[in-house]
Amino acid sequence: MKKLRRSMLFIPGSNAAMLSTAFVYRPDSIMFDLEDAVALREKDSARLLVFHALQLTAYRGIETVVRINPLDTPYGLKDLEAAVRGGAEIVRLPKTDCAEDIQKLEREVDRIERECGREHGSTRLMAAIESASGVVNAVAIAAASPRMDSIALAGFDYVVDMQTQRGDGSELFYARCAILHAARAAKIDAFDVVFSDVNDDEGFLKEANFAKNLGFNGKSLINPRQIELLHKAYAPTEQELRKAERIVNAAEEAEREGLGVVSLNGKMVDAPVVLNARRILALAKPAFAQA
Amino acid sequence: MHIKKEAICGTLESNDLLVKVVPFGGLQVSISSEVMRQFGARIREVVDETLKQMNVSQGKIVIEDKGALDCAIRARVQAAVLRGCECEELDWSVL
Numbered sequence: 001m002k003k004l005r006r007s008m009l010f011i012p013g014s015n016a017a018m019l020s021t022a023f024v025y026r027p028d029s030i031m032f033d034l035e036d037a038v039a040l041r042e043k044d045s046a047r048l049l050v051f052h053a054l055q056l057t058a059y060r061g062i063e064t065v066v067r068i069n070p071l072d073t074p075y076g077l078k079d080l081e082a083a084v085r086g087g088a089e090i091v092r093l094p095k096t097d098c099a100e101d102i103q104k105l106e107r108e109v110d111r112i113e114r115e116c117g118r119e120h121g122s123t124r125l126m127a128a129i130e131s132a133s134g135v136v137n138a139v140a141i142a143a144a145s146p147r148m149d150s151i152a153l154a155g156f157d158y159v160v161d162m163q164t165q166r167g168d169g170s171e172l173f174y175a176r177c178a179i180l181h182a183a184r185a186a187k188i189d190a191f192d193v194v195f196s197d198v199n200d201d202e203g204f205l206k207e208a209n210f211a212k213n214l215g216f217n218g219k220s221l222i223n224p225r226q227i228e229l230l231h232k233a234y235a236p237t238e239q240e241l242r243k244a245e246r247i248v249n250a251a252e253e254a255e256r257e258g259l260g261v262v263s264l265n266g267k268m269v270d271a272p273v274v275l276n277a278r279r280i281l282a283l284a285k286p287a288f289a290q291a
Numbered sequence: 292m293h294i295k296k297e298a299i300c301g302t303l304e305s306n307d308l309l310v311k312v313v314p315f316g317g318l319q320v321s322i323s324s325e326v327m328r329q330f331g332a333r334i335r336e337v338v339d340e341t342l343k344q345m346n347v348s349q350g351k352i353v354i355e356d357k358g359a360l361d362c363a364i365r366a367r368v369q370a371a372v373l374r375g376c377e378c379e380e381l382d383w384s385v386l
């Protein structure tokens with residue numbers, strides 16, 4: 001069973017109120033942020049807040065992600081201790097430029113899991129790509145560790161590195177495609193950028209549909225208001241759903257009858273079409289879905 | 292752990308708390324909370340447990356609670372104590 005991962009909601013790690021209540025919004029994943037959302041003087045307390053919040057029973061059933069500071073800062077390794085020991089399912093590494101960044105992270109995660117008695121390999125890794133180097137090295141990054149779970153594009157730093165600015169999306173087109181191909185080649189997931197204007201629902205939906213159609217599993221979000229919009233954007237239409245049900249029913253019938261070929265209304269249905277129909281049915285279900 | 296200087300951690304926002312630690316000969320804990328009547332005993336229990344885990348036996352610990360969950364109380368007390376002890380490294384095994 002593979003969990004849907006349409007929405008990944010950022011929660012500032014230093015905000016006790018949000019950490020204590022964010023589960024009510026029911027995103028697919030919650031990302032506790034120890035990096036940009038936390039002031040330098042609050043890094044120590046945010047780390048402890050996140051460590052304890054991870055253990056709240058209310059977060060069971062929601063995938064937990066912790067964005068740590070880069071490992072070359074004074075905070076990164078301490079954040080990693082809190083995330084792994086606290087039980088985060090995924091550690092998100094910002095500013096990932098090359099496979100070695102992930103391998104260095106992997107070595108530290110191995111050590112912490114060993115020291116705290118956590119099951120080896122149970123902490124998965126997400127690389128946030130925020131630079132031209134990261135995009136160019138995306139294929140190696142995606143395959144850098146068996147712990148690799150996903151890649152996320154971080155748009156603002158990337159456009160600065162590219163000497164451009166956020167606009168109609170054309171500035172991100174190459175990076176989106178490159179990251180998505182790297183993720184799919186490595187059989188891992190991919191997350192699109194945040195959409196920062198929380199009052200522009202139309203613009204958000206346009207971008208969400210674009211990301212969905214390219215093939216992204218979901219988007220990073222900065223406001224809980226965007227969760228429902230995003231889930232609706234990812235939900236199949238009634239027509240798509242009925243068609244998918246007919247295809248899957250035909251495939252199951254063919255399997256029961258021991259037929260090698262699936263046919264529907266007199267036409268042969270190829271295996272990728274059946275797979276796609278299963279994916280559409282999975283998106284229609286709110287929580288767990290068939291891989 | 293030995294509290295060497297005055298330190299604070301937290302906020303007075305809803306669902307949070309403000310913790311102040313001050314060097315002092317004995318151990319003195321004072322708690323005020325909007326939900327003192329319903330949860331005062333539980334808050335005290337969490338604070339005492341946290342101080343014990345960190346081996347804090349001296350200091351004035353002043354807590355102003357705004358309805359924080361146990362996880363926030365633990366985190367804020369730990370961070371305030373670490374700041375007061377000027378301690379950079381954390382023994383995760385005791386938390």
